Amino acid sequence: MQTVGELLLAKRKAKNISLTKAARDLVIKKENLEAIENGQWEKLPEPPFAKGFVKNYAQYLGLDPDYTLALYRREYDEAQYPKKPSPLTHQRRLLSFITPNRVVVFCTITLILIFIGYLIIQYFSILSAPRLQVFTPADDSTTQVSAVRITGQTEKGAMLAIDGNFVAVDKDGNFSYELKLEEGRNTIEITASKRLSPKTKVTRVIRLSR
Numbered sequence: 001m002q003t004v005g006e007l008l009l010a011k012r013k014a015k016n017i018s019l020t021k022a023a024r025d026l027v028i029k030k031e032n033l034e035a036i037e038n039g040q041w042e043k044l045p046e047p048p049f050a051k052g053f054v055k056n057y058a059q060y061l062g063l064d065p066d067y068t069l070a071l072y073r074r075e076y077d078e079a080q081y082p083k084k085p086s087p088l089t090h091q092r093r094l095l096s097f098i099t100p101n102r103v104v105v106f107c108t109i110t111l112i113l114i115f116i117g118y119l120i121i122q123y124f125s126i127l128s129a130p131r132l133q134v135f136t137p138a139d140d141s142t143t144q145v146s147a148v149r150i151t152g153q154t155e156k157g158a159m160l161a162i163d164g165n166f167v168a169v170d171k172d173g174n175f176s177y178e179l180k181l182e183e184g185r186n187t188i189e190i191t192a193s194k195r196l197s198p199k200t201k202v203t204r205v206i207r208l209s210r
Contacts, residue, residue, distance in 0.1 A: 004054060004071035009037040011061040026060055028053055041076050050076070130158040132192040132200040142207040143181070150204070151176045154192040161191050181208040 023030040035043040044050040058068035134152040
């Protein structure tokens with residue numbers, strides 16, 4: 001006996017209608033029409049949708065929809081194919097998973113992790129040696145002027161000392177200090193320090209020649 005797929009396929013070819021045109025006219029995916037014609041019921045959506053596809057396809061081709069559906073029911077055993085969850089089922093599962101309590105727990109854990117990350121960053125920032133740059137004077141230089149201006153930049157909040165003398169640092173970490181030189185070789189030590197962190201030291205050698 002002829003199957004529902006063979007009946008629909010034969011009628012479509014007799015009318016010289018392409019599968020693409022039929023899918024476009026019926027607003028049904030071409031893959032679904034192919035599955036119906038080939039009897040591949042496992043590729044179709046849930047039975048109510050598959051039944052509607054078959055009925056609309058039969059009417060479109062001028063076949064008796066009741067007879068076509070009778071063939072469909074004879075061939076298609078719903079128990080033979082696992083029930084496919086519809087998009088609404090997935091949506092309901094997602095909504096049932098997202099509860100107010102879970103949202104609160106998720107937000108709390110996220111805030112805790114952010115706070116812990118902040119503490120870790122601050123911890124390593126405290127323990128790391130402060131940045132220190134000396135712009136002038138150049139190292140290992142000779143001058144005939146008895147004083148030299150030392151300029152540079154360090155981190156905000158760092159304490160700066162030049163040869164043991166504390167030097168003021170502005171809000172951006174910049175500093176400037178004039179140091180008197182002695183005849184001959186002068187070794188100048190510039191140090192920057194923060195509480196609980198190692199010091200950063202830069203040395204400049206300046207020779208005074210008169």
